Every structure is written in C-alpha cells, then in structure tokens.
Amino acid sequence: MSIFTRSVSKIYTRPVLEVNLNKIIENYRLLCDIIYPSTPSAVIKDDAYGLDAAVVAKTLYEGGNCRHFWVAHAVEGEKIAEFVPGAQIFVLQGIGEDSAQLFAQYKFTPVISSPEMFAFWKKQKISDVKPVIQVETGLNRLGFRTEDLEHLSAADLKMFSMVISHLACADEKDHFMNKFQLDNFNKIRQKYFPALPASLSASDGAFLGADYTFNMVRLGAAIYGINTAPYRLNQMQNVVVVKAPVLQITQLKKGDFVGYSATYRAGTDKKIAIISIGYGDGIHRSLSNRGKIFFRIKNEWKEAKIIGRVSMDNIICDITGLDLKVGEWGYIIFDEYPLDDVARDAQTISYELLSNIGKNQRFDRVYIIK
Amino acid sequence: MSIFTRSVSKIYTRPVLEVNLNKIIENYRLLCDIIYPSTPSAVIKDDAYGLDAAVVAKTLYEGGNCRHFWVAHAVEGEKIAEFVPGAQIFVLQGIGEDSAQLFAQYKFTPVISSPEMFAFWKKQKISDVKPVIQVETGLNRLGFRTEDLEHLSAADLKMFSMVISHLACADEKDHFMNKFQLDNFNKIRQKYFPALPASLSASDGAFLGADYTFNMVRLGAAIYGINTAPYRLNQMQNVVVVKAPVLQITQLKKGDFVGYSATYRAGTDKKIAIISIGYGDGIHRSLSNRGKIFFRIKNEWKEAKIIGRVSMDNIICDITGLDLKVGEWGYIIFDEYPLDDVARDAQTISYELLSNIGKNQRFDRVYIIK
Numbered sequence: 001m002s003i004f005t006r007s008v009s010k011i012y013t014r015p016v017l018e019v020n021l022n023k024i025i026e027n028y029r030l031l032c033d034i035i036y037p038s039t040p041s042a043v044i045k046d047d048a049y050g051l052d053a054a055v056v057a058k059t060l061y062e063g064g065n066c067r068h069f070w071v072a073h074a075v076e077g078e079k080i081a082e083f084v085p086g087a088q089i090f091v092l093q094g095i096g097e098d099s100a101q102l103f104a105q106y107k108f109t110p111v112i113s114s115p116e117m118f119a120f121w122k123k124q125k126i127s128d129v130k131p132v133i134q135v136e137t138g139l140n141r142l143g144f145r146t147e148d149l150e151h152l153s154a155a156d157l158k159m160f161s162m163v164i165s166h167l168a169c170a171d172e173k174d175h176f177m178n179k180f181q182l183d184n185f186n187k188i189r190q191k192y193f194p195a196l197p198a199s200l201s202a203s204d205g206a207f208l209g210a211d212y213t214f215n216m217v218r219l220g221a222a223i224y225g226i227n228t229a230p231y232r233l234n235q236m237q238n239v240v241v242v243k244a245p246v247l248q249i250t251q252l253k254k255g256d257f258v259g260y261s262a263t264y265r266a267g268t269d270k271k272i273a274i275i276s277i278g279y280g281d282g283i284h285r286s287l288s289n290r291g292k293i294f295f296r297i298k299n300e301w302k303e304a305k306i307i308g309r310v311s312m313d314n315i316i317c318d319i320t321g322l323d324l325k326v327g328e329w330g331y332i333i334f335d336e337y338p339l340d341d342v343a344r345d346a347q348t349i350s351y352e353l354l355s356n357i358g359k360n361q362r363f364d365r366v367y368i369i370k
Numbered sequence: 371m372s373i374f375t376r377s378v379s380k381i382y383t384r385p386v387l388e389v390n391l392n393k394i395i396e397n398y399r400l401l402c403d404i405i406y407p408s409t410p411s412a413v414i415k416d417d418a419y420g421l422d423a424a425v426v427a428k429t430l431y432e433g434g435n436c437r438h439f440w441v442a443h444a445v446e447g448e449k450i451a452e453f454v455p456g457a458q459i460f461v462l463q464g465i466g467e468d469s470a471q472l473f474a475q476y477k478f479t480p481v482i483s484s485p486e487m488f489a490f491w492k493k494q495k496i497s498d499v500k501p502v503i504q505v506e507t508g509l510n511r512l513g514f515r516t517e518d519l520e521h522l523s524a525a526d527l528k529m530f531s532m533v534i535s536h537l538a539c540a541d542e543k544d545h546f547m548n549k550f551q552l553d554n555f556n557k558i559r560q561k562y563f564p565a566l567p568a569s570l571s572a573s574d575g576a577f578l579g580a581d582y583t584f585n586m587v588r589l590g591a592a593i594y595g596i597n598t599a600p601y602r603l604n605q606m607q608n609v610v611v612v613k614a615p616v617l618q619i620t621q622l623k624k625g626d627f628v629g630y631s632a633t634y635r636a637g638t639d640k641k642i643a644i645i646s647i648g649y650g651d652g653i654h655r656s657l658s659n660r661g662k663i664f665f666r667i668k669n670e671w672k673e674a675k676i677i678g679r680v681s682m683d684n685i686i687c688d689i690t691g692l693d694l695k696v697g698e699w700g701y702i703i704f705d706e707y708p709l710d711d712v713a714r715d716a717q718t719i720s721y722e723l724l725s726n727i728g729k730n731q732r733f734d735r736v737y738i739i740k
Binding site: 072 | 380381382383384415416417442443444445446462463464465466467468469483484486487490506508509510511512513515538539541542545547615617618620621622626627628629630631632642644646649650652654655656678681682683684686696697718719721722725726729730731732734
C-alpha cells in the first residue's frame, strides 16, 4: 500500500497503522554495525512499544538473526516465546509470586535488582537459568546499591550470568552523568564481577562510543525509528505511518467556535476537515490547537493545523486553501514527519507516543514485509 | 480482592487493574433515574474507554437492562454483538468502504453526518435499518449543516430514525454554548424532523435538566465514574483501581539525581520506592515530578510524591518517613483518589487517562461482579 495512493470520492472511517518490518530489520542491522563487536539484543517490552511483540520478535529473529530479547514482564515473554525458539528472553522487572511459574516453564532469565528479589529467586530453585544482576550507577531506579552488594557471598556472586546497569542521560552526548555512571559501573564490575559479561547501554548509549557498549547492548527505541541521539540527525528510518480518512469537509464562518470547551474560534471564514482519529487511538490530546495533519496534494505535502480540542474519535483541522475531498487521507505520522516531530508537538517523547498509538485495537493494521 | 490487603514480604512484579462492574451498573441506574423519562443508552466506544467493551456491554445488558449501545467504529460493534442479542448498536463514525460489510451483516445503525456518507449509505441498500442523522449545532465537528439539510428531499428526510447532535461545553452548566446549541437543535428538529425521536446529550448533558434529554441520552463517561458535571461533587462511584507493587526500597543521599535526564535531585537524604508501573501501562508521563502514589499503612492512606520522570515500566516515589516493605502495593487510582484527581495532576482529562490505562495488556485484570 503506497502512502501516495489517493482515494478520491470514497468514504472511509477507520484509521490505519502501517508498520514497516523491513525498516525495523534495517534499523536493527545498522545498530548492530554501530555497536560491533558487542552482542546486539532487542528490547520488545510493552508489546514492542505497541507494534506487536510477537510480530517484531519473529521479524528480528528471522530477518536480523537476533537471539536475545528483553521484555519488562514475564507475561510479555510468554507472548513471544514460540516465535523465537532457542533465543534467550530477559525479563527486566524480574521475578515475583505473580510470575514464578512462567519462569519455571519458559526458562526466562530474570533481571534481579534487589536483595529481596534475589532471596525469592533462590527459593524457586529453577534449574538451567543463571539470572542477570542489575546494579545502580546513578539513575536511582532499580538495581543493587553498593551496600547491597557487600552482603552477597562469594557463592551468590557466582550465580549470575551478566551484570547490567542503565544510563539516565545517554541521549545527551556530553552530559556529565554518562561518564559518572560509566565510572561507577566499571568500579562495581571490577570489584564484584570481574569475569562477568556486562551490559550498560540501551539504544541511546549505543551512540556514546566503544567504552559504553561492553558485551551486550539492549536495542529498543532506535529499532523503532526513534532518534535516541537527538544531538544529531536521525540515522534510523521511520517505521510507522499513521493516517486517517477525511470524514467530512465543511465551512467555518468568522466567529464560529470549534470543539469541546470552544477553545478555538475562527477569526476569518475557514474550510475545515474532520479526520477519523483521536486520543482514543493514542493521538495525544495535548496536540489540541498545536499539532498538524498532512495531506498529499498533487505530489506535494501540505500542512493543516489542528484546531480545537482533539477528541476521542475525531480531529478537526484547518484546510483553508487546500483542494481536498472526503475520503482522502490525513497523515499524522509518516516518513517526512516521523514520531519525534509529533512527540515534540505533543510535548512528550516518542516512546510514550508510540506506546499509546500501538495499543489501539481499532486501527486497520498493515505490516509491510518483503 | 480487598484493596486493603497488605502483602508484606512477598515479591510481585505486575500492576493490577480492578474494574468494579457492580458500580458500573449502579452508576448506569442512577443516570437512568436522572434522565427519566428519556431512554438511556450506553457509550462503549474505544473498547468501553479501555475497560473491555464486551465485558461492559454484557454487564449493562444483563445488569442494567440496557438495549441501546453506541460505538465509534463498526469493528467495535462486531466485538460486542454476540453479548447483547436484540440490542440496537449505533456506530458514531458512520459507514464507509471499510465497514459496509459489517453493517450488512450485523444490521448496525450508522450515524450519518455528511451528504457524502448519506449518498454512500443509500447505495448499500441495507434493509431493515434506518440510520441516525447527526446535525451540527455549534461543536463544528461531524454533522449536517443547515445548507446540507436544504438539499435533502422529503423522501430523504423520512429515511432516518433519529436526529442527534452533540454539545461542546455541557460540563460547564452556565456556558452560553449550551443554550445556543439547544436552540439550534430545536430549530433544526422543528423545521426538518418534527416527528423524529431526538438525542442531544451525552453524560455531561444529562445533568443540564429536562430540556436537554429529549428521547435518548448517550451515557458514557459518567458510567465509568468520571465526573461530567465538575461544577459539583461527583455523584458517580469510582469503578477502577490501579495499583502496582513496590519492587524495591532504597535510600537517596543528599545530592543524588533520580530518573531520566536527572530532572529530580534530592535536597536531603530520602527513602524512595520503585513501583512496577509506568507510561507503558498508560500512567501518563506528564505525572513526572507531579503525581502521587498512595499506600495503606495501619488503616490510613499515606501520600508519596512521584519524583523524577515516569519511565515506561517504573515510577519512583519519595516514601521518606513511611513504614513500607517490598511487595506492598502503591495505589495510583482508587476510590479516595479517583480518575478525575489523577487526570488533573497529569494535566489532561479523565477520558484520555482511562482510555490509555485500559488498553494495556500487561495488567493483571480483575473484574468484580456480585
């Protein structure tokens, strides 16, 4: 399905989400080159940021030869297990009463981030699995603190297969926290885990150079086309297109209000289009009176401002001067205005935007694969 | 499952979403009383605002005797049809090439909002269905304008079974738009549809008095506990509880940073908890450094401020002075701090918050029904 197809004089009602799996593979391969010789792995938590973890895992397994996957919860691992036979599945939030059975069944590798969780893990006596230990280096989120590590015995320390931590500010190349966390990580490794494989970086850390890549990099956001190194132009390809049909075209007279709470008023006569998509589809309501809809007219992209509040199922935009018909497509996210641009307009980050969009079950979903 | 259950010294990892179906029925019944003698109907679009349209439709059909349901898209109607035999299902976004087959199969009632869609409807020649016509009265979203109505023949006008419109500012009792839209609606009814049943109000209009309720009211947000009349205390009961386990408790030293981009710095030594929920679960990232987590300690609710950025899977909060253990539950949304309060903290509306939360598939979902 070409995004340049015009569908004049037809009526459509459903928004469309296109996911380009070829570009996901290409992004992954480029990242593999960038982090070489570190081992690549794919972060497909939160249902692969909403794009469908089973589809994305299978794609990267078959098309990218990926053999290491990270999910947040064991139930997410369960969803992909059958599609990635023999691959290692790491569970970032670790193991608990509510997931122990899945770990025993699927042999997921838990990330152990606290003494309490470690004690629980040991009680489970799950064979053939050596957990990962997460250590705290400055993010102050999950992870063993130095004082916790002091209480681990020599036998305890030998139970782990990898030591990981997570960077707080890796999307800012020169942020002092990067070097601070790197130094902390190296000190902890050398003191407690001198022989253990290590992983510090996610997609953003992949661009900080060889000091940061260690044995494995956890590639997530960048696979999905997000610029995790925003201090330079994006090297990744956009993988998602979100578009929705024009349901109605009509006129505003000078003085007319638009949308809930009448937050927009026309200062002059206008032509408007009502597009069949809204915050129910994950298009953030914060785009009200701020965001943009794009239309392809005579081989050129034209921009229309969102006016009034984004509602649950509809967005209204100002198409004054544009030659459009009902049934044509308004583009919200596409190659020329990808996730990062829309997230900026919505005053959030691409991760949250993508995660919300992908969850909607009303989209007509199209997966593009060669 | 009581929300007062404390689970000391256990480890849990998954967030929990509890939906109280009894309260959904009670809210619906109270609304039926308020709008009497108007016919009640339930808006269960966007997967019943994320709570599962099939479950909610079945609940209202069996427990509330509801026989009229509104969805946004035909694919949403398909999901509920088998659970509401004989009920009428209205489709707000109307009919198009991408849904016509479902209308023919399930006999959904389309809401026709434009001359183009009406022309398309007539071509489908679907028997036994009389569509609804939506007219524009001031919202300037979907709906026939007066000039469009002028082009309808007498035969056209007789094809419809109901005339509806939608209020822009009904959550503000004294907003001038309410009376303005009411007058417009009555003028249009009297001129074009004098004999037709009519519907103007959704949940918010239900509280504006008998002039606004006409023959049918479309009850949505209020069923789910949202206060659609925020100029007075909420008459609806909270129906959702969102809670997540404490994964880790640790210390911050004065000067430590917390979370992505180091947006929080401890001015004094602190105790913090890491909770296993994040924006991947629909807890808006805009709650970063603003929102609250609540804990039940010795039969009292204690409040802990969210510090640092909300991340995809975790939230960090300041629990200095609170006696908590790993495995206890942090509450984000519950009876004492319901959707409206959290939405205010997140600088959005309850509709968007609920819609995002309900979509997450990682939640351990609990439906409470007598």
